[in-house]
Amino acid sequence: MIKILQQGNIYCQYDQNEIKDFSPVMLNADFWLQQNAVTGKAQGRGTTWFICYQSTKHWVLRHYYRGGLIGKLIHDSYWFSSQKNTRAAKEFALLGTMQQLGLPAPKPIAYRVKKQGVLYQADLLSSRIENAQDLVAILSKQTLTDNVWKKVGETIKRFHDNGIYHHDLNAHNILINSNHEVFVIDFDRGEIKANNNKSWQQANIARLQRSFLKEFNQLPTFHFNQDNWKSLLKGYSEQ
Numbered sequence: 001m002i003k004i005l006q007q008g009n010i011y012c013q014y015d016q017n018e019i020k021d022f023s024p025v026m027l028n029a030d031f032w033l034q035q036n037a038v039t040g041k042a043q044g045r046g047t048t049w050f051i052c053y054q055s056t057k058h059w060v061l062r063h064y065y066r067g068g069l070i071g072k073l074i075h076d077s078y079w080f081s082s083q084k085n086t087r088a089a090k091e092f093a094l095l096g097t098m099q100q101l102g103l104p105a106p107k108p109i110a111y112r113v114k115k116q117g118v119l120y121q122a123d124l125l126s127s128r129i130e131n132a133q134d135l136v137a138i139l140s141k142q143t144l145t146d147n148v149w150k151k152v153g154e155t156i157k158r159f160h161d162n163g164i165y166h167h168d169l170n171a172h173n174i175l176i177n178s179n180h181e182v183f184v185i186d187f188d189r190g191e192i193k194a195n196n197n198k199s200w201q202q203a204n205i206a207r208l209q210r211s212f213l214k215e216f217n218q219l220p221t222f223h224f225n226q227d228n229w230k231s232l233l234k235g236y237s238e239q
Helices: 029-034 068-074 088-103 135-139 146-163 198-220 226-238
Strands: 002-007 010-015 038-043 047-053 057-063 108-116 119-128 133-134 172-175 182-184
Touching: 029 057, 029 068, 029 198, 047 108, 057 135, 057 146, 088 108, 088 119, 133 135, 135 172, 146 172, 198 226
Parallel strands: none
Antiparallel strands: 002 010, 010 108, 038 047, 047 057, 057 119, 108 119, 133 172, 172 182
């Protein structure tokens, strides 16, 4: 039930099963703030907003921001070539594919692209993983059992076996809920690759290991060691 809505220079797609009364303003944080529907926020490259819709649905609203040096100059604008090639459209479609594959990732709700000349800005609404924290938050407070570390490896392998490439696989983008279920989030610049190509899969794993080591070296407390990493790799290799 994916619907398209275009108003002037604004182009949106949304899941009609999730939003019956969709409007492009729903991709604005100010709209939800005025509705007193913001339940929290997280600060990263930009602000990620947590939304409660109709008291039962919990969503995440994210605006796309550039990183690196160029991000200091133009912040949140990208060169426009076509709607389907925008960052939001690609992530929305990839999330939809992963839902069809039954992978533990957020469900796509809506996205908005606002075109301004040769540039565009974009926003994405996706489902929130309930009762979950990312690995950085968890490991800053406690250790994880070998079985949970193995689940992390098993989950990553499921994505890789389906050809799902995560552009920035790190400890912040892996969530564990209260039932010890593992999820992966933030698929900006992700894509589907050949699942028999081990090079990108190995690069993904190496990036994740660097992320753990970075947090271990920077945070005053971070419960991670080489045995944990071996358990993760064991889960990955056995999946």
